[in-house]
Amino acid sequence: MRVSPARIALYVVSALVLVYLILPVLIIAPISFSSARFLTFPPPSLSLRWYQQYFSNPAWMQATRVTLTVALLTVLIATPLGVAAAYAISQSKLRIMRLIHMMLLLPLVVPIIITAVGIFFVYAKVGLVATLPGLVLANVMLGLPYVIISVLAGLQSFDPAQEMVARSLGMNRLRSFFAVTLPQIKSSVVAGGIFAFISAMDETIVALFISGGQYQPLTKRMFTALRDEIDPTIAAISTLMTAASFMLVLLASARQKKSG
Amino acid sequence: MLALVSPALLVILLLIVLPVGWLAWQSIYHDGFTLENYRRIFTEDIYWRSFALTFEISLAVTLIALLLGYPVAYLANSVPKGWSILILALVVLPFWTSVLVRAYAWLALLQRTGVINQLLRYLDVISEPLALVHNTFGTVVATVHILLPFMVLPLYATMQKIPGDLMQAGASLGASPSLTFARVFLPLSLPGVLAGCTMVFVLCLGFYITPELLGGGRTVMVSMLVSRNVELYNQFGAASAVAVVLLVSVLLIFVAVSRFISLDRILGQK
Numbered sequence: 199m200r201v202s203p204a205r206i207a208l209y210v211v212s213a214l215v216l217v218y219l220i221l222p223v224l225i226i227a228p229i230s231f232s233s234a235r236f237l238t239f240p241p242p243s244l245s246l247r248w249y250q251q252y253f254s255n256p257a258w259m260q261a262t263r264v265t266l267t268v269a270l271l272t273v274l275i276a277t278p279l280g281v282a283a284a285y286a287i288s289q290s291k292l293r294i295m296r297l298i299h300m301m302l303l304l305p306l307v308v309p310i311i312i313t314a315v316g317i318f319f320v321y322a323k324v325g326l327v328a329t330l331p332g333l334v335l336a337n338v339m340l341g342l343p344y345v346i347i348s349v350l351a352g353l354q355s356f357d358p359a360q361e362m363v364a365r366s367l368g369m370n371r372l373r374s375f376f377a378v379t380l381p382q383i384k385s386s387v388v389a390g391g392i393f394a395f396i397s398a399m400d401e402t403i404v405a406l407f408i409s410g411g412q413y414q415p416l417t418k419r420m421f422t423a424l425r426d427e428i429d430p431t432i433a434a435i436s437t438l439m440t441a442a443s444f445m446l447v448l449l450a451s452a453r454q455k456k457s458g
Numbered sequence: 459m460l461a462l463v464s465p466a467l468l469v470i471l472l473l474i475v476l477p478v479g480w481l482a483w484q485s486i487y488h489d490g491f492t493l494e495n496y497r498r499i500f501t502e503d504i505y506w507r508s509f510a511l512t513f514e515i516s517l518a519v520t521l522i523a524l525l526l527g528y529p530v531a532y533l534a535n536s537v538p539k540g541w542s543i544l545i546l547a548l549v550v551l552p553f554w555t556s557v558l559v560r561a562y563a564w565l566a567l568l569q570r571t572g573v574i575n576q577l578l579r580y581l582d583v584i585s586e587p588l589a590l591v592h593n594t595f596g597t598v599v600a601t602v603h604i605l606l607p608f609m610v611l612p613l614y615a616t617m618q619k620i621p622g623d624l625m626q627a628g629a630s631l632g633a634s635p636s637l638t639f640a641r642v643f644l645p646l647s648l649p650g651v652l653a654g655c656t657m658v659f660v661l662c663l664g665f666y667i668t669p670e671l672l673g674g675g676r677t678v679m680v681s682m683l684v685s686r687n688v689e690l691y692n693q694f695g696a697a698s699a700v701a702v703v704l705l706v707s708v709l710l711i712f713v714a715v716s717r718f719i720s721l722d723r724i725l726g727q728k
Contacts, residue, residue, distance in 0.1 A: 218526070335472075
């Protein structure tokens, strides 16, 4: 096959862009395993000292506990709320549902910095600043669109007539949902929950404004640390966070594929 | 059905509609109605410059993302399935890495003693380290990196829908590959271009982490104006007014674009 010069240029440009995309993700791991205090390339020798520093520092550990707690609670709350909302949106023929659907996607449209400052003002009035419930609630709001989008996609390939059949056989609406519908959209529910978890784990800007004291998540501490100096401990934490995200995404996409 | 959707709706109302409404109220009310906060945005230099800079950076980031993203989407669309999955995976992979982690990575790559400067010095390309970060350049490099997937995915989705027969038809009628591309493929991919550009531009307008960490204090984007007014100066009214102007800009862009393509197309990618 003849390969035109334009085609070769396309390959080269695309390859460079892909390197640009992937390089920062790949560079973190070697830094985190380097023994050097400052970045040197290639790393002088391998060491686990930054991991040690992370795991032995009570402040980092407390922040990790906050992040995991918040992310887990976010999933536990956002998933059922999102599934219920997505089900209602897909089944209802009310005209107002279109408006509600749009409103539920607002967190994706409003610049996050605006959401963050607004929540900060409201929380300041009601005493939710620097509390765990405040942090969880904000992340539930931010995670909802991911659950809703994922579950709506799952429901699109589901035939509601099946639920009608179950109901005509005497099941009530709730039971028929759990017995017939939910098992078939399970994969997209799990995927939506995983995305909500990752969103809560990575969330930084809202946390910068509303978290404080002992309830600061990892991202807030990382951000503060990054403003001051470049501490390779952050490379170790970043590597762990990235590994966690990737494993969760693989899990989610494996799930989604199964549901077809 | 309304009962099922109401808990989620309540969360949205309390945690985004109410806060944004509060901002709007606070921007015009402080012991009586006032437009002082808005007057300041349009008359005082710092505000005006920051808005201008934000739009300039967003425009630059959008154009660069389009120039980098289009070839990748085109390639992913024109290679066999296995390859396109690999290309898309490489595009989406950074998407699921925390923005903060990627900002850190760019710091590590671009700083004076960073990987790129060391490599260039090792190769004797430069003798003095280049100032690649703590300026607008570093901000743009990292921001484009973070927003590029939002460009590639809608582009790819649109290109997928362009029937391959059309290109063959063009070729069979004697047009050169570049002519069929310019007259057939490119125009048909424009909805994707519009969707991608809108998303990138709008997200960039509100970007906070990269300019804050990589801008070196000189690149004051609108989002930083908001946070500084809150955290440093306790100027809640001023912060609110800036936020409202930013939000109105974003909404106007969405409204304008939705006349050409459906909003689902812009938002439904992630």
